[in-house]
Amino acid sequence: MEEENSNKTFEKLSSLNLSEKEFENCEFINCNFTNANFEYSSFENCVFKNCNLSLTKIKEAKFQGLTFEECKLVGLKFNSLNNIVMDFNFYRCIMHNCDFREIRIKNTKILECLISDCDFFGTDLENSNFRKSEFRNSMFQNTNLRKCNFLETSGLRIDPNKNKVFGAKFDYQDAEMLLKSFGIKFE
Numbered sequence: 001m002e003e004e005n006s007n008k009t010f011e012k013l014s015s016l017n018l019s020e021k022e023f024e025n026c027e028f029i030n031c032n033f034t035n036a037n038f039e040y041s042s043f044e045n046c047v048f049k050n051c052n053l054s055l056t057k058i059k060e061a062k063f064q065g066l067t068f069e070e071c072k073l074v075g076l077k078f079n080s081l082n083n084i085v086m087d088f089n090f091y092r093c094i095m096h097n098c099d100f101r102e103i104r105i106k107n108t109k110i111l112e113c114l115i116s117d118c119d120f121f122g123t124d125l126e127n128s129n130f131r132k133s134e135f136r137n138s139m140f141q142n143t144n145l146r147k148c149n150f151l152e153t154s155g156l157r158i159d160p161n162k163n164k165v166f167g168a169k170f171d172y173q174d175a176e177m178l179l180k181s182f183g184i185k186f187e
């Protein structure tokens with residue numbers, strides 16, 4: 001690993017080509033990575049704070065131990081990451097049109113986020129925490145949601161016939177949404 005990309009703080013970077021670079025224990029603060037290239041890069045134990053990662057290219061990048069805080073993530077293809085090790089968490093982020101299909105990201109924290117038009121088809125999210133997140137038109141199908149925490153969420157649409165939900169926590173008001181697939185009506 002290059003010495004200059006370890007244990008550093010980067011502020012206000014803008015749309016760079018960071019492909020094939022390695023970053024370890026770094027912080028990225030107030031950066032605009034719109035259309036940036038992270039392909040084949042490695043990010044380990046890094047934090048992104050108040051960054052815009054709209055349409056950032058992440059093919060075969062390695063995301064291990066990443067934290068995204070108050071970031072905007074639009075159009076990211078998380079399913080194109082190097083899937084040997086994927087470990088990341090999201091706090092108070094805007095996530096729009098992101099693709100998480102067919103990846104294994106157990107124990108992920110997606111807290112107080114706005115999650116719109118995201119695809120979780122076939123994703124393994126077991127024991128993940130979505131507390132206080134708002135969902136809009138996001139798809140869950142053939143998704144492992146066992147032991148997930150959906151308390152205090154809104155806009156959630158999950159069909160228990162098409163997903164694994166054993167042991168997941170939902171608010172009482174979500175009962176109608178969950179039972180709708182069984183033809184149960186509330187009056």
